[in-house]
Amino acid sequence: MTATASPVESPTPQFPTSMANVQVRLADLGLAKENLRSSEPADDGVPQLADTILAAGVIMPPIVRPGRKGEQAFMALDGRRRRFALLALLERGAITDDYAVECLLAETPAQQAAAIVLPNTEHAPAHIADVIEAIGRLRKAKMETAAISCALGYSEIEIKRLDALAGVHASVLTALRKGKLTLKQVRLFARLPDKKQQAELAQNAMQGYFQDYQLRTMVERDRVTADDARFVLVGMDRYLAAGGRVSSDLFGEMPDALLDPQILEEAWRERVQPL
Numbered sequence: 001m002t003a004t005a006s007p008v009e010s011p012t013p014q015f016p017t018s019m020a021n022v023q024v025r026l027a028d029l030g031l032a033k034e035n036l037r038s039s040e041p042a043d044d045g046v047p048q049l050a051d052t053i054l055a056a057g058v059i060m061p062p063i064v065r066p067g068r069k070g071e072q073a074f075m076a077l078d079g080r081r082r083r084f085a086l087l088a089l090l091e092r093g094a095i096t097d098d099y100a101v102e103c104l105l106a107e108t109p110a111q112q113a114a115a116i117v118l119p120n121t122e123h124a125p126a127h128i129a130d131v132i133e134a135i136g137r138l139r140k141a142k143m144e145t146a147a148i149s150c151a152l153g154y155s156e157i158e159i160k161r162l163d164a165l166a167g168v169h170a171s172v173l174t175a176l177r178k179g180k181l182t183l184k185q186v187r188l189f190a191r192l193p194d195k196k197q198q199a200e201l202a203q204n205a206m207q208g209y210f211q212d213y214q215l216r217t218m219v220e221r222d223r224v225t226a227d228d229a230r231f232v233l234v235g236m237d238r239y240l241a242a243g244g245r246v247s248s249d250l251f252g253e254m255p256d257a258l259l260d261p262q263i264l265e266e267a268w269r270e271r272v273q274p275l
């Protein structure tokens with residue numbers, strides 16, 4: 001469940017052959033003895049992980065192998081804590097034995113060996129689009145930034161930044177997932193308030209007709225920033241003293257926005273009049 005990679009597009013998992021996606025009933029999901037921590041009990045963080053899964057689902061699918069004689073139908077080679085969290089939800093009555101868990105099926109010995117020894121960031125990376133959607137669901141569940149940070153393994157500032165992306169039109173994240181948009185471009189979409197325009201531009205991207213300048217022009221239109229020539233003469237202190245407001249870019253990619261351009265204009269006229 002925990003994603004420790006930095007928020008960039010995840011690489012494709014490297015296995016001898018691709019593993020199939022399977023839906024596994026919770027009742028049919030056991031813990032393989034090959035799991036390196038199979039004998040360890042649930043830790044104190046499992047209840048919080050359970051809350052996260054209840055709100056956003058299992059973000060990173062456990063890797064399972066087919067069960068053998070005397071075992072459950074599928075045995076988790078990776079995903080011990082996720083399974084503990086699901087069992088905790090079962091005990092609470094929040095889910096049932098029929099709860100479907102999306103898993104990756106390791107059928108070959110090479111796949112099974114990789115699932116046992118490789119860290120999560122190498123064998124089951126979560127796509128950044130999935131992380132963004134999960135953060136959106138966690139926010140709707142009223143989960144605090146610190147709790148989401150702990151659950152997903154990102155810093156709190158990165159959670160805030162990704163949370164800002166969770167409000168874009170769904171087609172934007174679809175295009176990101178398919179590699180038609182970059183994460184930087186999605187940040188531009190997040191600054192565009194019109195969801196209809198977002199959807200139209202995302203559709204263009206899916207068809208291969210998207211250019212950065214189209215979106216940047218829309219975002220920067222009518223936007224007054226600290227780079228404005230008038231602001232050089234006025235300065236921040238005079239602007240703020242006159243009641244002007246400033247908005248800093250959450251992603252640190254654009255200059256501060258001046259939310260009261262009329263105050264800037266009046267302060268500039270006052271400064272320039274003696275000249």
